[in-house]
Amino acid sequence: MTKLKKLVIFGVGLIGGSFALAARKAGIVDRIVGVGRNPENLNRALASGVIDEASHDVASALKGAELVLIAVPVAQTSRVMTQIEPHLEAQTVITDAGSTKQDVLAVAYTYLARHISRFVPAHPIAGAEQSGVGAANGGLYQDRNVVITPLPQTDPRAVEVVTAVWQACGARVSRMTPEKHDEILATISHLPHVLAYALMDEVANSSNAEELMFYAGTGFRDFTRIAGSLPEMWRDICLANRETLLRQMEAYEAELGKMRKLLADGDGPGLEQLFTNARNARNRMVEGKA
Amino acid sequence: MTKLKKLVIFGVGLIGGSFALAARKAGIVDRIVGVGRNPENLNRALASGVIDEASHDVASALKGAELVLIAVPVAQTSRVMTQIEPHLEAQTVITDAGSTKQDVLAVAYTYLARHISRFVPAHPIAGAEQSGVGAANGGLYQDRNVVITPLPQTDPRAVEVVTAVWQACGARVSRMTPEKHDEILATISHLPHVLAYALMDEVANSSNAEELMFYAGTGFRDFTRIAGSLPEMWRDICLANRETLLRQMEAYEAELGKMRKLLADGDGPGLEQLFTNARNARNRMVEGKA
Numbered sequence: 001m002t003k004l005k006k007l008v009i010f011g012v013g014l015i016g017g018s019f020a021l022a023a024r025k026a027g028i029v030d031r032i033v034g035v036g037r038n039p040e041n042l043n044r045a046l047a048s049g050v051i052d053e054a055s056h057d058v059a060s061a062l063k064g065a066e067l068v069l070i071a072v073p074v075a076q077t078s079r080v081m082t083q084i085e086p087h088l089e090a091q092t093v094i095t096d097a098g099s100t101k102q103d104v105l106a107v108a109y110t111y112l113a114r115h116i117s118r119f120v121p122a123h124p125i126a127g128a129e130q131s132g133v134g135a136a137n138g139g140l141y142q143d144r145n146v147v148i149t150p151l152p153q154t155d156p157r158a159v160e161v162v163t164a165v166w167q168a169c170g171a172r173v174s175r176m177t178p179e180k181h182d183e184i185l186a187t188i189s190h191l192p193h194v195l196a197y198a199l200m201d202e203v204a205n206s207s208n209a210e211e212l213m214f215y216a217g218t219g220f221r222d223f224t225r226i227a228g229s230l231p232e233m234w235r236d237i238c239l240a241n242r243e244t245l246l247r248q249m250e251a252y253e254a255e256l257g258k259m260r261k262l263l264a265d266g267d268g269p270g271l272e273q274l275f276t277n278a279r280n281a282r283n284r285m286v287e288g289k290a
Numbered sequence: 291m292t293k294l295k296k297l298v299i300f301g302v303g304l305i306g307g308s309f310a311l312a313a314r315k316a317g318i319v320d321r322i323v324g325v326g327r328n329p330e331n332l333n334r335a336l337a338s339g340v341i342d343e344a345s346h347d348v349a350s351a352l353k354g355a356e357l358v359l360i361a362v363p364v365a366q367t368s369r370v371m372t373q374i375e376p377h378l379e380a381q382t383v384i385t386d387a388g389s390t391k392q393d394v395l396a397v398a399y400t401y402l403a404r405h406i407s408r409f410v411p412a413h414p415i416a417g418a419e420q421s422g423v424g425a426a427n428g429g430l431y432q433d434r435n436v437v438i439t440p441l442p443q444t445d446p447r448a449v450e451v452v453t454a455v456w457q458a459c460g461a462r463v464s465r466m467t468p469e470k471h472d473e474i475l476a477t478i479s480h481l482p483h484v485l486a487y488a489l490m491d492e493v494a495n496s497s498n499a500e501e502l503m504f505y506a507g508t509g510f511r512d513f514t515r516i517a518g519s520l521p522e523m524w525r526d527i528c529l530a531n532r533e534t535l536l537r538q539m540e541a542y543e544a545e546l547g548k549m550r551k552l553l554a555d556g557d558g559p560g561l562e563q564l565f566t567n568a569r570n571a572r573n574r575m576v577e578g579k580a
Contacts (some may be wrong), residue, residue: 043334188506204571213575216478231565281494285503
């Protein structure tokens with residue numbers, strides 16, 4: 001790919017900061033400009049060399065930009081799109097890193113209508129409970145999946161740019177529809193987060209919460225790790241993917257009901273078969289990633 | 291504590307083998323005899339020095355034994371108790387390592403009635419998805435909790451022996467009633483296992499199972515780690531703790547219902563509050579263990 005002269009990142013946190021570090025390491029960009037609402041975080045990004053310039057003026061930040069990455073919490077996407085819309089130039093490709101895609105697209109149709117052909121929605125499936133530029137690292141996307149959900153009207157050149165940039169950061173890029181993305185992510189990410197939060201909330205509300213946590217072993221700890229994720233972020237993700245997630249929560253409750261019936265019936269073979277089916281799938285998954 | 295002259299372990303797998311290694315490392319035992327139904331595993335334990343003798347004769351194995359550890363799958367406990375009952379000597383203390391305690395006690399009342407005052411039910415809260423003596427390691431119990439559930443009629447000397455041995459292996463020993471043990475373990479262990487198996491079973495049964503697993507990230511992987519546990523073992527644990535687990539599954543489904551209502555209502559503040567409550571508890575738990 002041709003080296004980018006100017007990359008502008010809105011939101012230089014874990015995701016945006018790691019992208020900056022990876023892009024620089026890959027040697028695919030000359031100048032990285034960071035824009036953000038938290039001056040302390042932005043100064044830290046500048047001081048640590050994650051970005052070359054901390055800008056507080058959107059118009060000048062966007063001048064000559066070839067790529068804009070919106071890496072703010074999903075609920076702030078419309079605000080950023082409104083800010084950038086008047087200043088986007090004809091060559092500027094826009095992408096995002098939001099965990100849900102149908103809602104981002106809905107917002108883009110409203111606030112980026114004139115530039116929609118150069119907007120490539122993307123979701124790097126990487127992250128952590130940590131946040132802020134201090135947690136950023138240039139290897140975060142190595143061998144991780146990035147899903148892009150281009151529209152029929154998306155400019156193929158814009159898709160190429162975003163694909164090439166993520167690949168240079170070490171990621172595997174695949175394409176699907178926004179609907180399919182949100183469906184898949186509900187199952188493998190949003191639902192497990194909700195389930196872990198639910199168990200941890202239940203424990204927290206128990207009269208013997210401290211005792212329960214005292215005896216919890218490594219299994220419980222791993223199971224609930226994602227309940228350490230940022231509440232604001234997951235509130236927004238759940239709301240953004242509400243219909244799909246509600247449907248999947250119902251399906252999961254039905255699955256639990258099935259298992260509860262096996263247990264109530266004392267159906268040992270049935271339980272063992274279900275556990276074996278689950279275990280085999282998990283082993284297949286882990287081997288597939290090894 | 292006085293050094294044990296003879297320790298007999300029924301079931302030299304991960305749990306029994308790790309106990310043997312830890313006890314030897316602590317220098318609290320002269321001779322360790324292993325008994326088991328799997329000759330290959332037992333020979334391996336002997337060859338690798340985990341045990342000093344592999345015995346196929348229960349009577350001679352128990353001669354002069356000061357401590358017997360039953361570390362077989364819970365469903366085999368009654369068989370082992372029946373085997374050992376006629377050969378137990380007056381000085382022999384008996385303990386187990388089962389994940390549930392009320393059912394083990396019920397079995398002990400039936401099959402170890404004459405020796406019940408020297409039976410100290412115990413549960414080391416440590417383990418892994420791995421099994422067999424090949425996975426055994428002498429550090430498995432370091433800083434882990436071991437819960438013992440003595441009865442009113444349990445000989446205090448027997449309790450002391452079992453406590454001292456586990457402490458020598460690096461564990462923290464605490465006491466509670468069998469009912470309380472099973473209640474606590476249902477919440478922090480049995481329920482999460484069932485939840486992880488349920489999600490993994492659902493994914494496995496999806497028409498796009500391979501695709502879902504392809505996109506699954508580290509969060510999903512950690513959440514489902516315990517779904518890699520042995521199906522037979524967890525079938526038995528679930529059945530052994532059936533009533534308590536059923537009650538807790540219902541409570542969890544009610545918790546999910548509460549969360550689903552918040553989501554259906556689009557109640558952002560409510561979701562955030564629940565997530566925050568869960569996250570705070572988890573952070574407290576992790577800090578407590580650090």
